[in-house]
Amino acid sequence: MSEVYGSIDLGGTYIKCAFGDAEGQLLHTETTPTDSHTGPEGVLGRMAALVRMIEAETDLKPLALGIGIPGLVNLREGSTRFLPNFPTQWRDVPVREILVPSLECPVYLLNDVRTATLGELTFGHGSDNCTMAFFSIGTGIGGGVVVDGKLRLGSLGAAGELGHYTILPDGPLCGCGNRGCLETLASGPALCAAGVRLVRSGLAPILHEIAGGDLTLVTPRTMAEAAAGGDKRVEEEILRAAHFLGIGVANVVTTLYPDLVVLGGGVVQIGDLLLKTVRETVEERIGMFPVDEIEIKLSRLGNNAGILGGIALAMKRGLLDD
């Protein structure tokens, strides 16, 4: 048995906890509702309980625990700073200080998408010394940037907030207060909004049929199905979102000329249509410069990028040595 590490992915709806080894093999996973209305105390209590549950079931003790947090954190102190989708009482919660006494192992915090980037770097498409950008396209768009094998952190670990590139200066209002962020144009909700408009306008008959008139069933996945089934307008909206995503990818390529750009998160289940358009857009937008050697790929870890990132974070001692 190689060394065992613990990982927690704190989401708005669920807390996911897993133990894994240094080769990225997940040994045991448990999930419980977040119930963020119970406050930091309740949520941190459930986190600790998950870890203890897995300890009991596996008879293993993790060497360290890495936690992906949906917001900005203070890496050195292991505390939260600003969690946009959690109540304000989540500001400056000393997570490490609270969890270490009961868990009796080091606890490290990092933004969730930077954590997923670390997962992809360590166990996915990444390689030693690679320069890589990771986009996670889901309810929001997050990102992470790796330069020469090292995750870029910047102040409060905010480097790599790639979903907040301004793509349309006068575009839709973003949760961050800006207009026209990539997130407002290519996230899951942005795509679904376009789908809902088409269904309501009677312009997406196949999507309407797939959703059976239930607008909650208008999702990136059903939209991809409808596009494949012949809904031209739905396909156009997917291409439009992918084009904006491609401009975001072009931004990071222009800045760094990475070896690799990885697209992850739920929305990439759309698959080839998305990837093809992103590649074409990069070529179209900066093809005068050498972009042939830059690989643009879908995440190798899929839904596990975040939880495996927590394992990597624990292994790398919270990046505090970097």
Next chain:
Amino acid sequence: MSEVYGSIDLGGTYIKCAFGDAEGQLLHTETTPTDSHTGPEGVLGRMAALVRMIEAETDLKPLALGIGIPGLVNLREGSTRFLPNFPTQWRDVPVREILVPSLECPVYLLNDVRTATLGELTFGHGSDNCTMAFFSIGTGIGGGVVVDGKLRLGSLGAAGELGHYTILPDGPLCGCGNRGCLETLASGPALCAAGVRLVRSGLAPILHEIAGGDLTLVTPRTMAEAAAGGDKRVEEEILRAAHFLGIGVANVVTTLYPDLVVLGGGVVQIGDLLLKTVRETVEERIGMFPVDEIEIKLSRLGNNAGILGGIALAMKRGLLDD
């Protein structure tokens, strides 16, 4: 006398050559017309003649020569690849191979704005291990990116082409083939085009008076004068360009959270109006994330960034050890 290095800045109009020491003191500078119509042979001959002229006048021999090239180069081979504003015969010119035998010292090539970035890093606002972005705003907009004290190169040294961020996806056509590049919106020519339109439309009386009806005198500098003198529309155009530049700066901040962003090139002579708007735009576009600690400054080297960069390039052995 400390060690002496040589530097050449190859421009579309002039070739500038200087010797300098490892402290960034320029010892002697000479300039001659580029006359690019005489082809690589003629231009390289004039380059070598400038070096020999300074050798004769100073009785000094440079340890190495760094050359800033307005385009993409092959760093390892010391040859040109693609020079957008020079005739096509400038493709794949083996500059090092041609110059080394007659100059009898190592010769290193790098893109001109990456060279200026190296100058700012070594002799200007930069510091060891800093993370820095440099924008040069002139006839075009070039850039350079330094991560942890190291200039990012990427394939063919194309990393840092910050003037080719797509800012308006459907904006004006750029020389690179894309639409809405930062360069089309905030370069000297972009600004002057807006000034000329205002003068011709009778909307910029003060600028009209300053230029005395001569449209070639509509420059970023006279526009700044006219704005200060009360031409509101001219001021608005300057603010608009500065706003787009601010979005470009926000892009690089989002990606890397650098310590420092430096603005150089002729257009920054506009001064405070530009700098203030860039800062406000960064705050407005990504102020939800921590940007307080990021310094945004005008170049400390001014017009000498490029030539001092050549000295730094020679000192750093063409970055070939990186």
